[in-house]
Amino acid sequence: MTRDMVLRVVAKLLIPFILLFALYVQFHGDFGPGGGFQAGVILAAAMVFYAIVFGLDNARKVLPDRLVETMVAAGVLLYLGVGVAGPLLGGNFLDYFVLAADPVAGQHRGIFWIELGVAITVCGVMLKVYYLFAGRGPEDD
């Protein structure tokens, strides 16, 4: 952990806003630029920032390896779940039209869950990549 007080205070101040911004990008993706990919990366960036300032071990206490790996898989499964909901409701695979009575509302609902799945997986993958690279010191093999 870094001993620099300024860094730590700034990090603690900034991280909540980064998280909030990630959520904004996620949910505003319906109306403007944004969406799951970007939000997932911003979420992961907040965690990476935390890990750089407070150390990898502390970051692992917040989001353990196991949870990160689960996120990677769970996001994809959420995506597939939305996909399979189509055939179950009488449409094709990944069919959003049938997700609600009104096809436009169905599209809205479909892309919402899809983007959520994307965000979870992207965040998980980014963190997993960071954990793996950062956790592997140059001399410990």
Next chain:
Amino acid sequence: MLAHFVDHFDYWAMIFLAMAGLFIVIARGNLIKKLVGLGIFQTSVYLLYVAPGKIVGGTAPIVAEGFRVYSNPLPHVLILTAIVVGVATLALGLALVVRIREAYDSIEEDEILRRDHAPEVTPSRGEGAGGKVVP
């Protein structure tokens, strides 16, 4: 000639980036530099797709009153996918380089090939270099 060049400057940029990237991949022996070249090469293709998607005077493709001309959003969507593929490739490539360095103590291609082809010449270089089997 010059007008032709200026009119198509996005294509020239794409060709330059592609050739520069491919040259680095072929000419450099350092595994990391090769990946950098590969990244540049892939990026050039993003340009090939995205640049023609822009229509002069076009707006974001959202239906609204008063706007008739829209930019084509499809290339952007395609390239978002391609960027993700590129990130995955780069991450995997770097992970392989980390493992190669652990196994060979080097990330220079010629050095690695030499150590594989003549393992009996350098058995006394210690744990890191000899015929170590990757776990």
Next chain:
Amino acid sequence: MNLAAHLPALQVVLPLAAAPLAVLLRGRGAAFMLVTLAAWAAFAVSILLWLQVNASGPISYAIGSWAPPWGIEYRVDSLSALLLMLVCGIAAVVLPYARASIERELRQDVHYLFYAMFALCLAGLAGIAITGDAFNLFVFLEISSLSSYVLIALGRDRRALVAAYQYLIMGTIGATFIVVGVGLLYLKTGTLNLADMGVRLQEMTSHRPVLAALAFLTVGISLKLALFPLHQWLPNAYAYAPSAVSAFLAATATKVSVYALLRFYFSVFGETAVFKRLPMEDLMLILALAGMFVASAVAIFQHDLKRLFAYSSVAQIGYIVLGISFDSVTGLTATIAHLVNHAVTKGGLFLLLGAVMAGMGGVTLARVHGIGRVMPLTAFGIVLCGLGLIGVPGTAGFVSKWYLILAALEKGQWWLVFLIVASSLLAVAYVWRFVEAAYFHAPRADLATVREAPAGLAIPAWTLVGATIWFGLDTSVTVGSAARAAAMLLGGAP
């Protein structure tokens, strides 16, 4: 929900869903069960699709109910149905083998990741064969490629890492060339749907961007299918990968790339544009012949059996491309039949080599001395597959070479017949090197007590060896489907 209507989606979704589930479950037994069940189910789906296509023609499935050409279309015709059956069938056989094989070759805590990667690779390969969308094809290609780099890097030898790295560089260059080609076609036609693209391209096949696209796609796909001289990544990748991975990739990865080539040449650009107006016939003929002879000759001088048969794969790709270069129904029949026949033969061969690896600890020629005595069944199986590679009557290899020769005679190129037979003699030479080591040398003292391969390894391997013999005797599935697919590609019946 009417399950039969959603078979095309299930084909890809089953293995794709198995991958994250395997990661969630983590247990290696559970992951194995799940992925194997998914692969078997995918195989069943592919058989159903094949029957359906044979009975009632091509199937089109609109993903997300967006009608083609706007949305992504999954399209199953007689060629893709055959490829799907091949890919899923090989996966269904290799997975039970993988269980017994990776117990010996991999750390236990990464087994679930191995199965997840395998499932992803299967989903990617099946996706390439089923999709009717050019960009979707690239995405599936990358899914299968990225997972196969990982699978190769799992090999025990440290050279596996370098092999995977080299494959990653070459494969990514190839894939990027493919994207450039697809991009140029998209700019010209404004569509990504392969069938729609084919229709719109007909008026502009001589435009320069279209020719550039053809060049980019040809080079890109040739890199992925290891056409001589772009095959440099293949021998090391196959030699140092875990045994099950070698078998699966050798049997499917390059074959699916050949499928992509056929699809772009015949369904998108059209036979006239590629073969009648450009000298592609001669180009492919020369590269195919060079591959057949050079790679076979190099194979003869290898010391490692996996490398030897990997070079033989490059040579066999030569036969496959040779069939394309004839640009005739018989030639394409030979190509498509050889896709299947070679996949089955090489798959069986690499599975048996894995059993040898498990028993004798390595597959160098010096180490397998006298294997005919200590592992008689396995050695006999390898010889049978070797006969298949040579093309001895009664094996699958003979059937496809027979059609190749017929196609050459049809064109009046009788000298090619001699070249095909001559290159088969080179195959005799490299197979003989194994026979000599196996039957005419005494086993090494420390390996004289090695036992025959366990059932978990032997049964899947012999399934494929049996298929090699079966397809040599009964050609109704392979040649029948291949002839239908060839006629479809050249504009005849679907």
